[in-house]
Amino acid sequence: MKKLLMTFSGIALLLVLFIGLQFALTASRSQSDSGKKDTITFYNWGDYIDPEILKDFEKESGYKVNYQTFDSNEAMYTKIKQGGTNFDLAVPSDYMVAKLKDAGLLAKLDKSKLSGMSHFDKTFMNQSFDKGNEYSLPYFWGTLGILYNKKVVSEGDLKGWSSIWSEKYRHRLLLVDSARDVLGLTLLSQGKSVNDKNVADIAAAQGKLSSLMPNVKAIVGDELKLYMAQGEGDLAVTYSGEARNAMERNKDLAYTVPEDGSNLWLDNLVIPKKAEHKEAAYALMNYLSRPDVAAKNAKYIGYATPNKDAKALLPDSVKNNEGFYPKQDLLDKLQVYEKFNQYWTQKYNDAFLEFKLGKS
Known part of the structure; x- marks a missing residue:
């Protein structure tokens, strides 16, 4: 009888331990789920x-x-x-x-x-x-615009996108490495939309863009802001956020958006x-x-x-x-990029690639 009682006691003890363990695991899961x-x-x-x-x-x-x-x-x-x-x-x-x-x-x-x-x-x-x-x-939000060195470039000379084609900027311009942005600003300089989907307009923009190459010192990516901050370019086409970063490093820099309008990114x-x-x-x-x-x-x-x-x-x-x-009259001229299908994406990329090959 005593042995039997001990057996039941042992089983009871195991049940208590098992129930306690289950409770602990449930509480732990509950706390984990609560934290999550x-x-x-x-x-x-x-x-x-x-x-x-x-x-x-x-x-x-x-x-x-x-x-x-x-x-x-x-x-x-x-x-x-x-x-x-x-x-x-x-x-x-x-x-x-x-x-x-x-x-x-x-x-x-x-x-x-x-x-x-x-x-x-x-x-x-x-x-x-x-x-x-x-x-x-x-x-x-921000814009695409022109970052420039105030000591050598006047903002008054940068009223429109066509200004960057001026001969006085020969080999002084840095360009952001972006087909949509560079083709877009060229289209704006011709009175067109940054979302233009007309083959003749794209061809005309590509023709004008090719004449910009003598002014281009380099076509670069993220390092553009560093180059401008270090004085390795007198003006550059870049984004407002990147421009502000460069301006914090070099107080001689300023940023402007041409009056033709620009891209508005959000x-x-x-x-x-x-x-x-x-x-x-x-x-x-x-x-x-x-x-x-x-x-x-x-x-x-x-x-x-x-x-x-x-x-x-x-x-x-x-x-x-x-x-x-920018003031409202310029804000009204800003355009958001529409999502292109593969055909138009390729059209812009091909035009930009041909332009870049002229640099090599």
Whole structure:
């Protein structure tokens, strides 16, 4: 009888231990799931948000931010499409919003959960890549323009894109290595659209572009801003964000957008369709849309904010700089790149390649 009692006691003890272990595992899973639920995975360009903003958001909202970065729209697209990581919020550029949307990779925004839409300047809303802002909200914006050394080049001589063809800039011009941008500015100089899809117009632009080669010192990529900061070029065609970076390194540099108009680029906040924490994504979108937060972010990043109420909070030296915040008459001339199909993409690439071969 005693042996039997000991056996039952042993079984009871094992049952207690088993139940305790199961409870511990369940609690552990619950805590793990709770932690996961309270974490938002934010997929953004490198150094494209003030780190203090993320810390402040975590304190205010209770969410933890898992910040991951990419270095190109294409890399971001591939990761989102593969689905290995369920990103909750991402920052694609204009044409990539359209590509992600067309591929069925974005969640349609629930406007009832967005509290900051009234803060945005209408100029940057309802763009061709996302009519009605059904899938995206603008994050930062900028232009293609001319970065120049004020000691040797006058802004008054850079009123139109055709100015860079002047003989006085022979072997002094740096060009960004981009078919769409260089063909686009050439089309603008001829009174055409950056989204022109006329074979004769493309041929005419290619002909004019070929005559620019004597002025071109180099066709370069990311290193362009460094070359300009080091004084290795007197003027360059580049993006406003890259221009600001170069200007911070060299106070003799300035940036202007020609009166013919230019490309308007927009980086945007989107929620991938497979996002697991959409409520957290909306919370961060709303936080970033607050004027005080958006202004703080713009000061840190240096790019132009599409948030009109945030812009009002910026220093006069920033918001009155027409190179980065053009007046409305010039803003009205800015054009967003439309997403081209393979045929027109190849047409532009071929024209630019032939131009580049003239440099070799």
